[in-house]
Structures are given as structure tokens and as C-alpha cells.
Amino acid sequence: MEMTRREMLVKSGKFILLTSAAAAAWDYVLAGKAEAAPNYDMTKHWWAMVIDPEKCIGCGNCVRACETENDVPEGYFRTWIERYHVDDWDMEHPQVDSPNGGHDGFPEKYHDGGKTFFVPKMCNHCADSPCTQVCPVGATFITPDGVVLIDPKYCLGCRYCIQACPYGCRFFNPKTNTADKCTLCYHRITQGLTTACCEACPTQARVLADLKNPKDPIHAFLRTHSVQVLKPQMATHAKVFYKNLDGSVR
Amino acid sequence: MGTLLHGVEGYMYPNEVELQWSVLIVLYPYITGLVAGAFILASLERVFKVEAVKPTYRLALLVALAFLLVAPLPLQLHLGHPERSFEMYLTPHRSSAMAMFGFVYLWYLMIVLLMEIWLDYRKNIVEWAETGTGLKRWIYRILTLGSRNVSAAALRVDDRVGYFITLIGVPSAFLLHGYVGFIFGSIKANPWWSTPLMPVVFIFSAMVSGIAAVLLLYMLTSKLRRTPIDMRCVDTIGRYLLYTFVIDFSLEMLDLVHRLYEADESLRALDFMVHTRLFFSQVILQIFIGTLLPIALLGLTQIVKLSEGARKAIYVAAGSVTMISIFAMRWNVVIGGQLFSKSFLGYTSYKMAFATREGLLPAIILVLLPFLILYVLVKLLPPWPKREAAV
Amino acid sequence: MKDFLRSIEHLLRVVLLLALGVIGFLVVRRMVIPAEFGKYGHFRPAALDEIRAHPVKFAGRQACEACHSDQADVKSKGKHANLGCEACHGALARHAEDPGSLVPKLPDTAVLCARCHEANQAKPKSFPQVKTAEHSSGLACNTCHKPHDPRIGG
Numbered sequence: 001m002e003m004t005r006r007e008m009l010v011k012s013g014k015f016i017l018l019t020s021a022a023a024a025a026w027d028y029v030l031a032g033k034a035e036a037a038p039n040y041d042m043t044k045h046w047w048a049m050v051i052d053p054e055k056c057i058g059c060g061n062c063v064r065a066c067e068t069e070n071d072v073p074e075g076y077f078r079t080w081i082e083r084y085h086v087d088d089w090d091m092e093h094p095q096v097d098s099p100n101g102g103h104d105g106f107p108e109k110y111h112d113g114g115k116t117f118f119v120p121k122m123c124n125h126c127a128d129s130p131c132t133q134v135c136p137v138g139a140t141f142i143t144p145d146g147v148v149l150i151d152p153k154y155c156l157g158c159r160y161c162i163q164a165c166p167y168g169c170r171f172f173n174p175k176t177n178t179a180d181k182c183t184l185c186y187h188r189i190t191q192g193l194t195t196a197c198c199e200a201c202p203t204q205a206r207v208l209a210d211l212k213n214p215k216d217p218i219h220a221f222l223r224t225h226s227v228q229v230l231k232p233q234m235a236t237h238a239k240v241f242y243k244n245l246d247g248s249v250r
Numbered sequence: 251m252g253t254l255l256h257g258v259e260g261y262m263y264p265n266e267v268e269l270q271w272s273v274l275i276v277l278y279p280y281i282t283g284l285v286a287g288a289f290i291l292a293s294l295e296r297v298f299k300v301e302a303v304k305p306t307y308r309l310a311l312l313v314a315l316a317f318l319l320v321a322p323l324p325l326q327l328h329l330g331h332p333e334r335s336f337e338m339y340l341t342p343h344r345s346s347a348m349a350m351f352g353f354v355y356l357w358y359l360m361i362v363l364l365m366e367i368w369l370d371y372r373k374n375i376v377e378w379a380e381t382g383t384g385l386k387r388w389i390y391r392i393l394t395l396g397s398r399n400v401s402a403a404a405l406r407v408d409d410r411v412g413y414f415i416t417l418i419g420v421p422s423a424f425l426l427h428g429y430v431g432f433i434f435g436s437i438k439a440n441p442w443w444s445t446p447l448m449p450v451v452f453i454f455s456a457m458v459s460g461i462a463a464v465l466l467l468y469m470l471t472s473k474l475r476r477t478p479i480d481m482r483c484v485d486t487i488g489r490y491l492l493y494t495f496v497i498d499f500s501l502e503m504l505d506l507v508h509r510l511y512e513a514d515e516s517l518r519a520l521d522f523m524v525h526t527r528l529f530f531s532q533v534i535l536q537i538f539i540g541t542l543l544p545i546a547l548l549g550l551t552q553i554v555k556l557s558e559g560a561r562k563a564i565y566v567a568a569g570s571v572t573m574i575s576i577f578a579m580r581w582n583v584v585i586g587g588q589l590f591s592k593s594f595l596g597y598t599s600y601k602m603a604f605a606t607r608e609g610l611l612p613a614i615i616l617v618l619l620p621f622l623i624l625y626v627l628v629k630l631l632p633p634w635p636k637r638e639a640a641v
Numbered sequence: 642m643k644d645f646l647r648s649i650e651h652l653l654r655v656v657l658l659l660a661l662g663v664i665g666f667l668v669v670r671r672m673v674i675p676a677e678f679g680k681y682g683h684f685r686p687a688a689l690d691e692i693r694a695h696p697v698k699f700a701g702r703q704a705c706e707a708c709h710s711d712q713a714d715v716k717s718k719g720k721h722a723n724l725g726c727e728a729c730h731g732a733l734a735r736h737a738e739d740p741g742s743l744v745p746k747l748p749d750t751a752v753l754c755a756r757c758h759e760a761n762q763a764k765p766k767s768f769p770q771v772k773t774a775e776h777s778s779g780l781a782c783n784t785c786h787k788p789h790d791p792r793i794g795g
Contacts, residue, residue, distance in 0.1 A: 080263075096261040177331055
């Protein structure tokens with residue numbers, strides 16, 4: 001306990017020292033001049049995402065935006081939305097559905113007034129990711145700025161990584177014949193834009209965050225809210241943080 | 251719509267609906283298991299001095315080689331980009347349980363199996379290089395590596411080196427196959443796979459299947475060659491089959507009891523799966539028909555004095571269901587591990603295609619291919635003395 | 642010694658063959674391994690640039706506001722202030738780059754508004770929802786609501 005707190009202090013100290021340059025780049029972004037941002041420096045970012053299920057309205061905008069932005073083939077999902085329905089105290093056996101990944105929204109299904117809510121899902125960009133661990137050739141990896149990526153020109157298509165992901169975030173892309181998954185819109189975030197899903201989300205239920213940017217509101221957020229990652233027992237150091245996540249979500 | 255099409259029940263994460271590892275990946279551990287098992291049977295004679303199984307020594311080695319040559323093919327067929335598989339040798343990822351596969355395979359093929367076979371056959375190869383004709387002669391000549399060195403001293407060296415290779419061959423065979431078990435057993439995301447027992451269960455089931463395969467092939471080839479079956483030999487093999495089977499079964503039961511007693515978050519989902527989608531292949535085929543039946547039959551030969559004919563019949567029956575049982579076991583591991591959702595809330599189903607790249611047809615071809623190779627190998631390197639073969 | 646060497650002569654050939662194989666492998670490996678592999682970790686660094694070269698399809702709300710300040714101003718005062726333009730208009734980076742090359746089709750409010758506002762038990766209770774069929778009595782939403790500033794009567 002004591003150790004972790006000290007570690008936290010040291011880390012946050014580092015953030016403040018390290019990232020004035022990143023903050024400068026951020027100003028360009030806020031000014032809407034992403035392309036004018038100084039050359040992107042991988043060592044100055046550590047990307048993450050904050051998701052607030054209580055804000056998600058299940059409109060499917062994120063799923064469609066991701067599909068458009070990243071040419072995700074039909075029937076596969078780099079991000080998707082789940083609808084949970086939990087009966088009273090029975091957290092172990094929620095009813096869950098995700099028609100077409102939430103791509104076309106959710107036709108009403110429950111009328112009992114019980115606890116029902118949406119949970120957006122996506123790659124957790126784990127710092128200790130089991131998927132990159134098992135890749136036999138180094139075709140999937142974590143970048144120095146904390147994004148788990150796939151090299152589609154190097155992937156064998158053995159699908160071991162798909163088996164190793166505890167969250168079901170990976171799929172086999174029948175067009176490229178390689179593993180595929182969320183890139184955290186690496187092509188966008190490295191030029192100062194936010195991800196396509198965040199751009200399209202009407203309620204800010206998901207917000208991109210840079211843990212190395214001291215000005216990023218995530219720091220205040222993480223300090224003042226109860227957050228959770230999915231399947232913490234998997235010890236993957238997931239970097240998608242869920243606010244007030246219900247215990248039935250898995 | 252899509253979910254109905256795929257036979258989904260309950261909730262699967264949307265990307266989980268499709269199975270990633272097909273029947274080809276079921277075949278792969280089945281085949282390497284046969285390799286490892288056959289090799290270990292061969293090494294019984296050499297390392298553990300079980301003289302009785304001598305008549306199967308060379309046959310077992312050739313069986314191991316035939317299957318080992320086919321082992322990478324299902325993997326290649328299954329890859330999205332087979333042309334990139336050489337990357338495993340270029341940039342093996344140290345943290346990946348799969349990355350070492352290429353090296354382990356080469357080690358086992360080149361250093362262990364080919365060397366042992368070569369050393370054992372060298373005297374004959376040199377002989378055949380002189381007496382042979384046509385193409386065969388050239389093949390033998392190449393196989394001699396240009397050396398006719400078959401002096402008594404050289405053969406003594408061969409014997410010593412061969413012994414040593416068998417000695418490292420046994421752990422290598424364990425490695426080859428236990429390693430496949432580790433590939434599954436180390437996936438923490440999948441509770442059906444994730445158990446440290448997995449490599450051990452794989453090794454013992456490998457021995458079971460390899461021993462049964464050699465037993466059957468020995469009886470079959472004897473029949474084809476119209477030579478009498480060496481009963482002492484098959485009795486001994488049958489006994490070893492029983493022992494390994496009992497150990498294998500105990501390990502699997504240990505795994506089962508452990509899961510049931512621990513009853514962690516995954517139990518309900520897995521239990522349901524075993525009682526529904528895997529009921530036939532796991533409970534009926536693997537456990538009752540495939541394991542308890544052969545153990546009972548083989549046990550009978552140990553308790554009751556049976557006639558030769560009855561024993562032979564039992565060995566054929568037990569061997570055959572064993573082959574099915576171990577295939578079912580691989581199936582239940584590989585396919586079973588993908589039928590339930592990692593959310594533990596639902597199940598999908600596996601629909602095998604027929605004439606596609608990963609369908610039933612290539613699987614059947616890949617099962618038959620080793621026998622074709624074995625046929626060629628037996629013609630080239632007859633595992634039994636020539637004069638008998640001529641009959 | 643000589644006798645011994647002679648008796649293992651055939652084995653030396655094997656060792657030689659194996660050694661040649663290993664050397665050949667190392668040479669080929671050196672030649673075909675991707676450039677700078679491992680520079681930032683166990684992967685091909687060029688992959689990063691290739692992934693970054695993927696075209697952007699959503700321009701981002703700031704981009705639109707540069708030209709469409711009218712709509713942006715209206716929107717910023719209404720209840721849809723926090724919505725990105727492309728949340729309703731779809732991906733329009735191509736339009737933002739060269740407005741002439743792609744003039745966006747205006748969204749159909751019957752489909753668009755219901756996606757977000759159709760009543761559903763799973764939606765947060767605080768989110769404004771209507772049973773569209775009853776609420777609009779068949780009229781298009783924008784007969785009464787202005788999409789960029791939807792609240793009726795301020």
C-alpha cells in the first residue's frame with residue numbers, strides 16, 4: 001500500500017516535469033490546428049480512455065463512426081456496445097445483448113423498470129497485454145506511447161492473440177487475413193485529433209486521455225471518482241477506465 | 251440474424267461468435283501427440299531396455315517421422331498468411347509460447363528423429379547403396395552422405411551416439427508435445443485451457459495415442475506381411491498402454507474434480523457446456539467409450555487369462571477406440587475452449603465446412619497423408635529384416 | 642587418435658552439414674529481417690508510420706466551425722452544444738478539406754433524432770427521451786425543433 005502511494009507520487013512528479021512539450025502540442029489541438037502541432041513525440045504520451053456508462057445512450061454512433069473511420073468489415077467490431085439487464089441482486093447472471101454490436105442502436109426490449117444500462121466496449125490497450133505477449137513474431141505490440149497495435153503487413157494470422165484477449169476485442173479480418181482490433185485511432189491521436197468514437201459520441205460517454213499530459217482532466221477525474229477496469233483479475237493493466245462500473249459487467 | 255445463423259445461445263462478445271481455431275488445430279496436437287508417443291515407445295527399447303518391444307522399434311521411429319513431417323501442414327493451412335510463417339525464425343518473440351515452435355520442431359526433426367533413424371539404419375543404407383538399383387540407389391547414396399564408414403568401431407560409435415540421442419530424445423519428445431499443451435494451458439483468458447496440468451495431460455495422452463498407433467500399425471503390418479504377431483511384444487505394449495492410460499485418465503479426472511470443487515466463476519458456464527454442446531464428444535466419446543472401455547478391456551487382459559485370439563481382438567478394439575478417444579480429447583480441448591463466451595454468459599457452435607481451406611476435406615487428407623508417407627518410408631527403409639519382407 | 646577420427650568420420654559430415662545449415666540460416670536471417678526491427682520494442686518500426694498514414698475520415702468539430710460559424714454559433718447556445726457536427730452529419734473530412742468535392746446530403750430527421758432520443762429503459766434517466774411515434778404524431782422532428790438548437794421556446 002505504502003509502496004504504491006510513493007510510486008504514485010514519483011510518477012505524478014514525473015508527469016509534471018516531462019510533459020510541458022506535450023502540453024504545448026495540446027494547445028494547438030485545442031485551437032483546432034492539429035496539423036500545425038509540433039512533430040509528434042512518442043515518449044511524451046501515454047494514451048488511455050475514460051468511459052462513463054452512465055452517460056451512454058446506446059445510440060451506436062461510436063460503432064458506426066469506428067466502422068467508417070477504420071473500414072471495419074461488417075459483422076466485426078473494434079468497439080461495440082452491450083446492454084445489461086440485472087435482476088435485483090443477481091449480479092452473477094445479468095442478461096446481456098448487443099445486436100450487431102449496437103451498430104444500429106437498441107430496440108426496446110425491457111419494460112419492467114429494472115436496472116438496465118449500456119456499456120461501451122473496446123480494446124483496453126493494456127500495459128501488460130496478454131495479446132502482445134503471445135504474438136510469436138512481434139506483429140502486435142505496445143507502442144512507446146501506450147497503444148496496442150497490429151502490424152497488418154507482418155501478422156501471420158495465427159490468431160493466438162485473439163484467443164489470449166480476455167475481453168473479446170480482437171477478430172480475424174477476412175479482408176486482410178490478419179488479426180484486427182482497435183488502434184485507438186492512432187492515425188488521429190498522433191496528429192492531435194481525438195478518436196472517431198469520441199468525436200461521434202454525443203454525450204461524452206467516452207473521452208480520450210493522455211496520462212502523461214499534466215493538463216489532461218483525466219488526472220483530476222481519476223482522483224475524484226470511483227473507477228474500475230474490466231476483469232481486474234486478469235491483471236492486464238488495462239487503460240480503459242470505467243466510471244462507477246456495475247459489478248455485473250464482465 | 252447473424253447470431254441465429256451461428257447458433258449462439260445467451261451472450262457472446264460480438265467478435266467471439268466465430269471460432270478462430272478450426273478442426274485443423276485439433277489435428278495438430280493430435281499429430282504431434284502421435285509423434286511423441288511413438289518415439290517414447292521406441293525409446294522404451296533403447297533407453298529403458300524393454301527388450302520385448304524390439305520388433306516395433308524401427309516401425310515406431312518411422313511412424314514418428316511420417317507424422318512429424320505432416321505436423322506443420324495443418325498449421326500452415328490455417329494461417330491467414332502462410333507465406334509469412336518464416337518470420338517465426340526471423341523474429342521469434344521471446345515472450346510468446348508459440349514462437350519457439352519452429353525451433354523445437356526443427357530440433358526434434360533434425361537432431362533427434364532424423365539422426366536416430368539415420369544412425370540406426372546407416373549400416374543398411376550403405377549396404378543398399380551398393381546393392382540397390384535405379385533411383386533408389388541414388389537416394390541411398392545421398393543418405394550415406396558419401397561415407398561408407400561401417401567398420402565395427404564406427405558402428406559402436408553409432409550405437410553410443412544413438413543411445414545418447416534417444417536419451418535427449420525423450421525429454422525432447424516431452425518438450426515437443428508438452429509445449430503444445432503449454433500453448434493452451436498458459437492462456438489465462440480461457441479457463442477451459444488455463445491449467446498447469448494441461449502440458450502434463452497432453453504428454454500422457456500423447457503417449458497413449460502413440461502407443462496405440464504403433465500397436466495397431468504393428469499388428470496391421472504383420473498381417474499384411476503374413477508374419478506371425480509377436481505376442482510377447484504386443485502384450486507388453488498393451489500393458490504400457492494400460493498404464494499410461496490410467497495415469498492420463500487420473501490426471502484428467504484430477505483436473506475435473508479440482509474444477510468442480512473450486513467452482514470458480516467459470517464453472518457454471520463450463521459445466522453447462524459439457525452437459526450440452528460437448529456432451530457427446532466429451533462424456534460419451536472421450537470418457538465412456540474412449541477411456542473407460544479400453545481401460546476395462548486392457549485391464550481384463552491383466553486379470554483374466556485370455557487366449558491369444560481374444561487378446562489380439564482386445565488390442566485391436568482397445569487401440570482403435572483409443573485413437574478416437576484421443577482425437578475427441580483434442581477436439582474437446584481446442585473446440586470446446588472456444589464454444590463458450592469469455593463473458594461466461596453464452597455459447598456459440600462450431601460448424602465445420604467441407605471443401606474449404608480449413609474444412610473437413612483437408613483435415614481428412616492430412617490424416618491420410620502420414621500413412622502415405624509411412625508407406626514410402628517403409629519401402630525405402632524397411633523396418634524389418636529383408637527376407638521376411640519378401641514373403 | 643587417427644583411428645578414432647576415422648570411426649566418427651561420418652558424424653563429422655553430419656556436424657558439418659548442420660553447421661552449414663545454421664550459418665546459412667543466420668546469413669539469410671540477417672538479409673531479410675525488416676529494417677530497424679526492435680528499435681522501439683519487438684516490432685517493425687515502419688508499421689507505426691504505415692498505421693499513421695491511414696486517412697482521417699472524421700474532420701473533427703473544430704474543422705467545421707472554421708467555415709460554418711453560423712451553425713456553430715446557433716448550436717453552441719442550444720442543448721446540442723456538446724454534440725460534434727459529425728455526430729449528426731457523418732464523417733466529412735473530405736468535405737472539410739475541399740467543400741466543392743463533396744456536398745453533404747442533409748440528414749433525415751426521422752431517422753437521425755430517434756437514434757438518440759427514442760425512449761429506452763437502458764438509457765440514462767436524465768437523458769431527454771420521447772416515444773417518437775406518439776410525440777411527433779408523424780411529423781418530421783424539424784417541423785417543430787431546430788436541429789442545431791432543439792429546445793422549443795429557448
